[in-house]
Amino acid sequence: MATGGMDEASNMKVVLKHYVSGSPQETDMHLTAGTIKLKVPKDSNSIILKNLYLSCDPYMIFKMMKLERQLTDPYVLGSPITGYGVAKVLDSAHPGFAKDDLVWGITGWEEYSLISDPKNFFKIQHTDVPLSYYAGILGMPGITAYIGFYELCAPKKGDYVFVSAACGAVGQLVGQFAKLHGCHVVGSAGSPEKVGILKNKFGFDEAFNYKDEPDFDATLKRHCPEGIDIYFDNVGGKMLDAVLLNLRPHARIAVCGMISQYNREQPDGVQNLSSMVSKEARMQGYLATNYYHLYPKYLEMILPLIKESKVVYVEDVADGLENAPKALVGIFSGRNIGKQVVAVNCL
Amino acid sequence: MATGGMDEASNMKVVLKHYVSGSPQETDMHLTAGTIKLKVPKDSNSIILKNLYLSCDPYMIFKMMKLERQLTDPYVLGSPITGYGVAKVLDSAHPGFAKDDLVWGITGWEEYSLISDPKNFFKIQHTDVPLSYYAGILGMPGITAYIGFYELCAPKKGDYVFVSAACGAVGQLVGQFAKLHGCHVVGSAGSPEKVGILKNKFGFDEAFNYKDEPDFDATLKRHCPEGIDIYFDNVGGKMLDAVLLNLRPHARIAVCGMISQYNREQPDGVQNLSSMVSKEARMQGYLATNYYHLYPKYLEMILPLIKESKVVYVEDVADGLENAPKALVGIFSGRNIGKQVVAVNCL
Structure with missing residues (x-):
């Protein structure tokens, strides 16, 4: 929502408080309010995203831990955690993306994200299916x-x-x-x-x-x-x-x-x-x-199966960023039924 | 050695006394004397083998055990145990084998063996290498x-x-x-x-x-x-x-x-x-x-390497059937240096 200067919006974020060991708890994260400029910096390759759906995935636990054998970069304490998400491009300095494009890829757990290097984002071409599917069956x-x-x-x-x-x-x-x-x-x-x-x-x-x-x-x-x-x-x-x-x-x-x-x-x-x-x-x-080069082949197979209801997909949608920490920790105890996503913003 | 009737020979055997659990011991086996007719039965497909080398292989432990989940038929108590070996054909009723052929395959731990169905034996074609190799590098x-x-x-x-x-x-x-x-x-x-x-x-x-x-x-x-x-x-x-x-x-x-x-x-x-x-x-x-169909391809590769000494093979040869139980149990504690075989008879 707009606040302060014309291009600036308030931006709620989910932040990791400290590294965890064992099962993550809701209290390991907290929500903080911030602001974000909804214009990309000049001379950048950035895009600004309005996050629509965030995906809760098991691998995220490794980024919440600081391990002797770190498999993946841990989350930065005090910064919003990251994960797969579905988003709308609000502004773009990158030649591959334009305003109003829908995309999926690794975004921030916040209302709006500045992505400085969006090369790993996929543009969503098919919108006659639920957009949240790009955090699950289509992601x-x-x-x-x-x-x-x-x-x-x-x-x-x-x-x-x-x-x-x-x-x-x-x-x-x-x-x-x-x-x-x-x-x-x-x-x-x-x-x-x-x-x-x-x-x-x-x-x-x-x-x-x-x-x-x-x-x-x-x-x-x-x-x-x-x-x-x-x-x-x-x-x-x-x-x-x-x-x-x-x-x-x-x-x-x-x-x-x-x-x-x-x-x-x-x-x-x-x-x-x-x-x-x-x-x-x-x-x-x-x-x-490491198999994303096969994504087009997969889409070709799966889209008709979805449209003909030969494959169905059950999602568990938590509503609002404020419920995101609970949704995330829930997947480690199996509280979710089907794919756990968090709905952040409306389209 | 010939004894009694003209075609009958004494035949020392290694027999399992009882099924084992844990590490097998020499005392789990004993040697018994028997006799064998060195002529194949009429109207059979049998061959009679003079065993030259016996192979001590780790899988044999499973045949010495009687398990709830039996992976392979256990040895028959009181009968000679079996294993890979190199042997000479003394008599044959099988069209694929002739007297004096050298073969390798699963034989008995005894001086002479009657093999009623020799279809899984391989005929040895190359004898310009040590015959014991057919229990190891060539087997x-x-x-x-x-x-x-x-x-x-x-x-x-x-x-x-x-x-x-x-x-x-x-x-x-x-x-x-x-x-x-x-x-x-x-x-x-x-x-x-x-x-x-x-x-x-x-x-x-x-x-x-x-x-x-x-x-x-x-x-x-x-x-x-x-x-x-x-x-x-x-x-x-x-x-x-x-x-x-x-x-x-x-x-x-x-x-x-x-x-x-x-x-x-x-x-x-x-x-x-x-x-x-x-x-x-x-x-x-x-x-x-389950890969024996590739044996000819392997021989084609390995025989020249052996002859050019580009691959060497270390064997640990125990002498005589009376030393076979000790040799077999030795492989489970690593007493052997290189491939453990038992020399039973001379060619």
């Missing part, structure tokens, strides 16, 4: 599901597929892709409601609430009696260990994330890796960001 | 090294390669293949003598005695300061866990075996698998037996 989580399943798991019709965190931003897509591919699909999630969604909305053949299961090996033997050809691993730890005991020969494991381990000082020890030998299994870790 | 361990390194690890010149159990039947070959390929190669082994062989005989760039190293992560940081592109894993467990902390982006791990875990009731827990994601690493388990 990084979508590419993650697409690459992990189609490129890394080499799926075949009739394969037995198991997906953990199956109701999440990525898992719900993997399950639906696998069903469309003619696979038998089982998913795990953390509440009866999510289990119902897996079966009734996404068409999983079987689903279970892992919180009700004391012995994952026995659970998998019950739900996947034929064994597992493809495991799409979002969680790591004990579930991965149980999956290793239930692999079929030449099984493929795509390791997308290990969210069950991210807030642990001492990760679970995985004991059953010798199954990798006897089952001649393959485990492949990956980062979707 | 299953050789194919294991070849497939694991060339087919599964996608090696590139300049790659940083680490090999565990590097002085063993497979590891010594992987290290030499990697050097021939222009890689930087580091190996671990279990004695100063083995470390010397790695550096002086096989040309490893660096080698260390893992028994002297309390902190494998620190050890790897010292010996592989650039990180690891390819890990050829023969041991699993704590070494694998430390390797995961030292991977370079897009690292490849071939899991050939996990000998450090085979005699453990409770395998080590591997805690650092989340590196698979951040390093976009691939881990591939495999069984060489």
